[in-house]
Amino acid sequence: MKTSPLMIVAILFLPVAALAASPFDGTWKWNYNTASGDVSGDLSKTPYVYIVDSNSYTCSSCGPAYTVKPDGSDQKVTGHGYDTSAVTLTATSATIVTKLKGKTLTSEKYTFSADGKTATLDQTSYYGASPVIVKATLVRVAAGAADAHPLSGTWTWSKLDSISDAATLETLGMTDDGFTLSGNGQSYHAKFDGKKYPIANDPLNTLVELKKVSPTEVVESDYVNGKLVETTQLSVDADGKHIHVVESALHTGRVKRYTLDKQI
Numbered sequence: 001m002k003t004s005p006l007m008i009v010a011i012l013f014l015p016v017a018a019l020a021a022s023p024f025d026g027t028w029k030w031n032y033n034t035a036s037g038d039v040s041g042d043l044s045k046t047p048y049v050y051i052v053d054s055n056s057y058t059c060s061s062c063g064p065a066y067t068v069k070p071d072g073s074d075q076k077v078t079g080h081g082y083d084t085s086a087v088t089l090t091a092t093s094a095t096i097v098t099k100l101k102g103k104t105l106t107s108e109k110y111t112f113s114a115d116g117k118t119a120t121l122d123q124t125s126y127y128g129a130s131p132v133i134v135k136a137t138l139v140r141v142a143a144g145a146a147d148a149h150p151l152s153g154t155w156t157w158s159k160l161d162s163i164s165d166a167a168t169l170e171t172l173g174m175t176d177d178g179f180t181l182s183g184n185g186q187s188y189h190a191k192f193d194g195k196k197y198p199i200a201n202d203p204l205n206t207l208v209e210l211k212k213v214s215p216t217e218v219v220e221s222d223y224v225n226g227k228l229v230e231t232t233q234l235s236v237d238a239d240g241k242h243i244h245v246v247e248s249a250l251h252t253g254r255v256k257r258y259t260l261d262k263q264i
Helices: 005-018
Strands: 026-031 048-052 057-059 066-068 084-089 093-100 103-112 118-125 132-143 153-163 169-174 178-183 186-191 207-214 217-224 227-236 242-249 255-262
Touching: 066 084, 178 207, 178 217, 186 207
Parallel strands: none
Antiparallel strands: 026 169, 026 255, 048 057, 048 153, 057 066, 084 093, 093 103, 103 118, 118 132, 132 153, 169 178, 178 186, 207 217, 217 227, 227 242, 242 255
């Protein structure tokens, strides 16, 4: 059968419609200068609270709180993405290493100023393909006991000095029926069907559920061990150059707001 000119035009336009880009499509970078609340983006400004002496370390704000001996050994904890925590203390520093099934997930070293009012944080996370290195400054807002370790007390983030690109770059995509995300060796492809989909290469075996609110807004819900632990709302602004993100961590009550800037 001979194809008419009208049919040719229709066929040519079909793939254009099918491949039409969504506002989310592209590579995006976290702009931490846009964080609201404290410098980590925490709108709630929830402080970090530690009770520390030579015999015990308690993270009261870890959600749930836990206590271990600060002897440098891996000790079992429950209710977290990690299953052990090791705490090592010196007169001027504190190092906390968390692991899951023997694999290190995070290492944090706090180094304290001579007056004990500020602390420098050097943190390395190993969740993705490349380590994520964060350097930050914390300030003390409440002191611990008079004879306690310098970490003991209440702290807030004052300055985010640096963060490696491995943590800040993401590639996103959206179709009529699903959403994709990839970054630092982890990825998912989830449909808007109310089902839960795995994040590839995630040590916590997180499952995500995606909801399409509009062509410019989606909500991601994260589940670990069957429990909802975090929701993330992503909204593309009118010029298509920025995505406004709101992360709500249910286990700590922290709500973070920041912006992703389009790169490609």
